[in-house]
Amino acid sequence: MQELDLFVIGAGSGGVRCARIAAQNGARVGIAERRHWGGTCVNLGCVPKKLMVYAAETGRMIEDAPAFGWDVQRPETFDWYSFLAAKDREIERLNGIYISMLEKAGITLYTGDARLIDAHTIEIGPSVLAPDAPVQRVRAKKIVLATGSTPIRLDIPGAELAITSDELFHLPERPQRVAIIGSGYIGVEFAGILAGMGSQVDLFYRQTLPLRGFDGEVRAHLKELIDLYGITQHPGTSPVRLEDVGGGKAVRLVLDDGTAYEVDAVIMATGRRAAIDKLGLDSVGVVMEKGHVVAGIDGRTNIPSIYAIGDIRDEYNLTPTAIAEGHMLAEQLFNPQGRTWSFETLPKAVFFSSPIGVVGLSEEEAAQKHDLAIYTSTFTPMRQILPKRAGKVLMKLVVDRQSDIVLGAHMVGPDAPEIIQMLAIAVTAKLTKKQLDQTIALHPSTAEEFVTMRTPTRMVDKQ
Ligand SMILES: Cc1cc2nc3c(=O)[nH]c(=O)nc-3n(C[C@H](O)[C@H](O)[C@H](O)COP(=O)(O)OP(=O)(O)OC[C@H]3O[C@@H](n4cnc5c(N)ncnc54)[C@H](O)[C@@H]3O)c2cc1C
Numbered sequence: 001m002q003e004l005d006l007f008v009i010g011a012g013s014g015g016v017r018c019a020r021i022a023a024q025n026g027a028r029v030g031i032a033e034r035r036h037w038g039g040t041c042v043n044l045g046c047v048p049k050k051l052m053v054y055a056a057e058t059g060r061m062i063e064d065a066p067a068f069g070w071d072v073q074r075p076e077t078f079d080w081y082s083f084l085a086a087k088d089r090e091i092e093r094l095n096g097i098y099i100s101m102l103e104k105a106g107i108t109l110y111t112g113d114a115r116l117i118d119a120h121t122i123e124i125g126p127s128v129l130a131p132d133a134p135v136q137r138v139r140a141k142k143i144v145l146a147t148g149s150t151p152i153r154l155d156i157p158g159a160e161l162a163i164t165s166d167e168l169f170h171l172p173e174r175p176q177r178v179a180i181i182g183s184g185y186i187g188v189e190f191a192g193i194l195a196g197m198g199s200q201v202d203l204f205y206r207q208t209l210p211l212r213g214f215d216g217e218v219r220a221h222l223k224e225l226i227d228l229y230g231i232t233q234h235p236g237t238s239p240v241r242l243e244d245v246g247g248g249k250a251v252r253l254v255l256d257d258g259t260a261y262e263v264d265a266v267i268m269a270t271g272r273r274a275a276i277d278k279l280g281l282d283s284v285g286v287v288m289e290k291g292h293v294v295a296g297i298d299g300r301t302n303i304p305s306i307y308a309i310g311d312i313r314d315e316y317n318l319t320p321t322a323i324a325e326g327h328m329l330a331e332q333l334f335n336p337q338g339r340t341w342s343f344e345t346l347p348k349a350v351f352f353s354s355p356i357g358v359v360g361l362s363e364e365e366a367a368q369k370h371d372l373a374i375y376t377s378t379f380t381p382m383r384q385i386l387p388k389r390a391g392k393v394l395m396k397l398v399v400d401r402q403s404d405i406v407l408g409a410h411m412v413g414p415d416a417p418e419i420i421q422m423l424a425i426a427v428t429a430k431l432t433k434k435q436l437d438q439t440i441a442l443h444p445s446t447a448e449e450f451v452t453m454r455t456p457t458r459m460v461d462k463q
Pocket residue numbers: 009010011012013014015032033034035036037038039040041042044045046047049112113114115146147148149165186275278279309310311312317318319320322
């Protein structure tokens with residue numbers, strides 16, 4: 001049996017980076033993938049989602065074009081089928097890039113379902129991507145679990161009639177009437193995408209505001225924008241069952257108050273859980289908590305030879321954090337002087353039609369420890385003035401009154417993820433509001449507002 005230095009289970013964002021950096025540092029590395037090289041982000045997540053965001057945005061640009069002098073007609077329908085084909089070609093290209101990158105790094109690739117036999121042995125057998133794969137066993141000094149996560153369906157009668165983001169990327173046609181359950185990242189993003197493509201979207205969520213966990217003012221602003229984009233919101237609702245209508249023609253969504261909605265598709269965007277089925281964790285004794293593997297940011301589990309990175313840990317659940325965790329682990333094992341990242345000031349984006357970008361603390365989080373000066377600005381961006389497109393930008397800085405350090409920056413509006421990515425450097429470097437003020441504005445831009453907000457909107461004392 002072959003003996004490697006490192007074996008990675010799962011070729012997603014975290015696993016690929018971990019394998020590649022380990023190999024670059026001289027380790028003999030193997031990696032197994034059961035379904036799609038590049039993982040969720042490339043195949044069923046960030047990449048196809050962002051392509052869909054562009055597709056929806058393009059429709060709105062065509063709509064706005066006459067206001068800028070272009071003589072164009074908005075087509076009546078969006079060609080879902082040809083878009084999906086173009087998306088799939090791009091993903092196939094990316095799959096190829098991942099495979100060749102791993103091969104060039106000298107890593108041994110195993111296509112199939114991997115599971116742990118003991119703390120140093122992995123068995124790889126047939127999977128959807130390799131139904132005829134022979135069963136092989138490999139031994140490794142260290143094993144990295146990087147199997148990611150899968151969508152959770154609500155435990156209600158008829159749940160199997162709903163789809164999740166996984167299926168949405170391959171539907172044969174675009175559903176015209178859509179009910180989305182959940183207003184987290186996926187619920188909000190797909191509400192914007194499908195509405196932009198012409199679907200009638202109803203968004204159902206339990207709380208009074210969408211996007212739990214984000215800054216309260218951002219959430220309230222988003223709620224107004226969701227209305228403006230023609231999406232019908234149903235806050236404070238809980239679905240109790242789904243019913244088939246006409247033998248697969250439609251689905252009826254029934255709420256706890258008895259009201260019912262008939263739609264072509266129900267999308268459950270109700271969170272994700274670690275992908276650990278049939279991974280053999282029990283047999284090896286890897287400690288789990290609430291369905292995910294317990295491991296620190298250094299990837300260590302309770303078994304000395306076994307590590308876990310990315311969504312399987314269920315901590316940050318983003319692509320760049322999985323990549324950073326994989327990179328840090330490989331260097332910790334094979335090049336201890338290597339690179340580290342700051343996870344405290346994590347930038348995050350929600351790619352709604354008017355996107356959200358945030359970095360650092362929300363007002364509510366910051367107020368637990370600091371006296372704050374809050375700076376906010378809302379305005380209509382220049383791009384929307386001629387087409388008379390409604391919807392304001394929100395920009396917000398959360399500043400520690402004592403030290404003047406910017407603890408958080410939040411934005412809802414065009415290009416927010418791009419702008420916040422750059423501002424994340426300032427927040428990570430703990431720059432002060434005064435240093436932002438010393439920066440000369442770049443005009444005319446939306447971003448300039450972050451260096452021109454002079455007067456605090458309000459003071460908030462430590463709670
Ligand atoms: C719809 C959607 C949109 C998203 N958009 C964004 C975004 O815009 N920005 C962002 O930062 N994040 C986004 N995410 C989250 C991001 O995709 C994940 O956080 C990231 O992919 C996690 O990386 P990972 O390496 O932990 O796991 P994954 O990328 O999920 O990779 C795990 C891999 O392991 C394989 N695997 C599982 N079990 C086995 C086994 N037993 N044997 C062999 N292989 C196995 C899987 O097939 C998979 O390819 C999105 C997620 C979704 C679902």
